[in-house]
Structures are given as C-alpha cells and as structure tokens.
Amino acid sequence: ETGVTQTPRHLVMGMTNKKSLKCEQHLGHNAMYWYKQSAKKPLELMFVYSLEERVENNSVPSRFSPECPNSSHLFLHLHTLQPEDSALYLCASSQDGGGGEKLFFGSGTQLSVL
C-alpha cells in the first residue's frame, strides 16, 4: 500500500457533470493538500487542511469544493468545470501542515474537461 492513494487515476467529464476526486493517506499525517499541475507551469496550491480544518485556500474558484472528513481522507468535489480546468490534480500529505516540510504525493488524477 503506497503512502498516498488517489482515485480515479483518469477522469473525463463534461462541463455540466459533477464528480469527486478522492485521496487517502496511510502515513498518520495531520495535513493534506490539493495541488493543480498544468504543463509547463509551477505547481499551484489549491487547498490545505491541517487537523481537518482548512487553513489555506488560494483563491480557487467555487466550482472546486474540498472536503476533509478526517485526517486520512480528502476529497475534491467538482461541478460545472471549464476546459481550462483540465490538468493533473495531485494530493499530498505532510506531518504537521505548517508549510514547507516534506510532502508525500499521490500519483494524481488526470482530469480532462470536454
């Protein structure tokens, strides 16, 4: 079992669909993150949860809605997305969530919005 598991690996959705991305960490960490990775661009931090409380939201559009029911699980709910939202969405976890410590990443969900 890898440390951080993301499902699904690939997702194709229309602009009117609603879908969710799931992330689970088996490392006993207290912080979890969503990142957006687009080609030839720096990683964009979307959301940070520390001890299940959202501590960072980098001005992400409301069509992305995170949920952290416990310190091991993180969801990203998607609705009415735009084609420019197509990207690799990476989940990560860290021990404390103070920022800047060692991050452990999942393999990502490759999202295509048609």
Add this chain to the structure above:
Amino acid sequence: GEDVEQSLFLSVREGDSSVINCTYTDSSSTYLYWYKQEPGAGLQLLTYIFSNMDMKQDQRLTVLLNKKDKHLSLRIADTQTGDSAIYFCAERASNYQLIWGAGTKLIIKP
C-alpha cells in the same frame, strides 16, 4: 512576488553528468528542495538543503547553493535512463509555504 525559475528541458547522454539549475527570489528562504516526478507518478522528495549550507552530497546527487545569487543546482553524476523524470525546484518562503518552479524535464540520450 516570489518566483522560482527553471529551464523546461535538459538533454544529456547516458553516463554524463546532468546539472539542473534553479533561481529563486525570496532571500529569506530557509529550505530549498528538489523533487522528482517520474512518468505517471506523483512527486517524490529527492533532496533538500538548508539555507546556511553551500553544498550537500548524497551518493550521485550534489546540491549547490549560492545564496548571494539565489541560485540552486542539482548535479546527477553518471546519469542513467532511470533518472528520466521532471525535476522540480521549490523554496520554503518566509510565509512557510512552498514556492514551486515549473519543473525541468530531464531527457537521457543513449
């Protein structure tokens, strides 16, 4: 604002050394990181260096830090096909968040 810059591609021959460069802007950075992303996978921490160090060596990897020029480099000795990946530079900024570069894709030629 804070920024981290890297070249998008580097091509080297198998067995040669690879040097991936990165520049950053936050002079108060405390840690600088190199992450590796293999195809179809997430990022893995490769190595990091404290800002009060000039160099760190770990087997085939050598990290050099020039704080005056805000320049960080990663040298991979005896580059192998398994080193093919995207290498991301990141700095721990003064607000403790990570600022990422766009990644350098390392291409190995036989």
